[in-house]
Amino acid sequence: MSGVMDRLAEADVRNTSLSPRQFETATNSQGSTSAIATLIADTALALRTGRSNPLRIAIPAYQSFQTAGDGSEQTFTVTHNLVESPDTQDVVVWFDGEYQGSPKAVDHDANEITVDGPNSVQTAHVYYISGKAATFEIRKKTPSAKQTANAKLYEANLGLVHQANQSEQPEFLSLNESPLERFIASDMELSARIKAPYQVRWSDPDGDGTEPTNALLQVPAQKANREIEGLGSAISADMGQ
Structure with missing residues (x-):
């Protein structure tokens, strides 16, 4: 564990904001929890936390x-x-x-x-933008076929979030249960999931090429320039505790 933390501390990282363009997007199944955006990390990621690193969320x-x-x-x-x-x-x-x-x-x-x-x-x-109650989650998942572990990193009711002024009342991640909670290793999955009574689409079903230009999904992160040796197994062990 200490070796992994040392390698994370020494890694070259840059601040970024994960947006729908980095994710594989999908429509939801109304009334059921559905992944609407999924990203497979190609290098190590760390999600930035606290009020000074706000999430931006509006799912039309x-x-x-x-x-x-x-x-x-x-x-x-x-x-x-x-x-x-x-x-x-x-x-x-x-x-x-x-x-x-x-x-x-x-x-x-x-x-x-x-x-x-x-x-x-x-x-x-x-x-x-709807004010109906809808559960929105951000989760991470390990890629292991033998034993998949997944953890919820964030949850909110979009019915409330959509009507709040997020500049004044920012949504943010609080990931302090363990030093590795905010990290995502190469090949791990980060997903946004929703359980909503309405349909969420990133383009129309008719193939007209429309898109929700009023959608917001920005997750503040740090991206390493490479894989971090041992990070995946350390995160798996951390998630299993």
Whole structure:
């Protein structure tokens, strides 16, 4: 253990922020705990902790609607409690693959958005911030086929997080149960998981190439320039205690 800690202390590291672009993303299964972002570490990682290293989290719900196609103003009602977000756009809309940005009007009380419809029938892809209770977790997992160990590093209710001003009330990691709790070795898995009543998508199901530009998932970390000898087995032992 002391040798591993010495090698970690001597390693060259750089500060980084893990974002969806570094993860393999996936849609969720509504109502079940689902991995929506998974990263396999290629070198040693250390997650940065404390209020001075805030997480940034906003995971939009996805819904789609059909436009009338006559250029008229249209109002759509979303299903899962549209709320105001202090940290990102409450709603972003695409018509087929064309980004529209925020809708013309948003009625949070009625869960309604109003758009100026296009002059042809198109799919309105809507990504919006929901206030519904949803459990969000960050977990790490060892790759061993013989005995997989996994540990929860963070958990929150997105219904609360989405409505808090994260600049004033930051979410952050508190990983102080052991010296190795914040470390992830090469080939270990880091994943973001959600249990939500709504659908989470990183792109639309129609292949129009839309994306939730109002999504936030930033995890502060330090990345080593190489593997650290013995780190994987030390973390496995630490997780098994």
